[in-house]
Amino acid sequence: MSDVPVRIIRQHRRAMMMRVVPGAIEVYIPSRYQETDKCVVHFMKKNLPKAQALALPEPPHHLTEADILQLVADYQQQMSVQPQRVVLREMHRKWGSCSALGTVTLNLRLRWLERPLVEYVVCHELAHLIELNHSAAFWQIVATYLPDYKARIQRLRAAERSFYDKDTQ
Numbered sequence: 001m002s003d004v005p006v007r008i009i010r011q012h013r014r015a016m017m018m019r020v021v022p023g024a025i026e027v028y029i030p031s032r033y034q035e036t037d038k039c040v041v042h043f044m045k046k047n048l049p050k051a052q053a054l055a056l057p058e059p060p061h062h063l064t065e066a067d068i069l070q071l072v073a074d075y076q077q078q079m080s081v082q083p084q085r086v087v088l089r090e091m092h093r094k095w096g097s098c099s100a101l102g103t104v105t106l107n108l109r110l111r112w113l114e115r116p117l118v119e120y121v122v123c124h125e126l127a128h129l130i131e132l133n134h135s136a137a138f139w140q141i142v143a144t145y146l147p148d149y150k151a152r153i154q155r156l157r158a159a160e161r162s163f164y165d166k167d168t169q
Contacts, residue, residue: 004055006048008035009092016043018051022112023058025051026092061111063118068110071122078145081129095121095156098128113159120152 005024010031016039017028025048033040065088072086084102091097091107098104104125110118123145131138142149 004052006044016040018043018047020051020054020056022056022109025055059112062114063111065108065111067115068106068118068122071115071119072104072106072126075119075122075126075145079123079126079130079141081126083126083129096125098125098132100132102129104129113156116152117156117159120146120149120156123149 007024007026009026009028010033011028013028013030016030016033019026019028027044029035029040029043035041068088069086072083076082082102083098083104085104087103087105088108089105090109091105094107095110096104096106106121106125110121113121123142127138127141127145130141139149146152
């Protein structure tokens with residue numbers, strides 16, 4: 001699968017890393033480097049063929065962005081919470097986050113998941129608007145709206161394992 005898009009991601013890190021994700025190959029380089037630097041070109045030349053051999057197609061989408069935003073609106077109403085902002089974007093390691101300022105960020109890759117798993121992520125992040133930690137009180141809030149949240153967490157972890165392959169170093 002040689003036509004897989006390659007995304008170069010510059011970040012604060014010491015070493016280069018390449019990983020295969022569904023629908024793309026991500027190359028992480030230290031922010032001090034440019035993608036044209038000799039060491040980066042060498043790293044990509046050495047590791048890209050292996051990564052391309054492991055490339056995974058992007059899974060089919062179960063939900064649209066509009067579906068996810070509608071779930072947020074539905075749970076906002078049920079939970080009587082109001083985020084300052086809701087953002088959908090590519091996230092590398094998380095399904096979602098909630099800031100202390102009330103911004104809820106959700107991973108665009110949620111489109112790949114079945115609705116009950118997306119509901120869990122949405123409910124989890126909106127619960128942080130009430131309890132900004134993972135205390136017993138937080139989990140009680142989640143359980144109020146999703147009594148089966150523990151089973152959904154297990155299904156979410158299984159989905160993660162099926163989507164992501166090993167890192168290539």
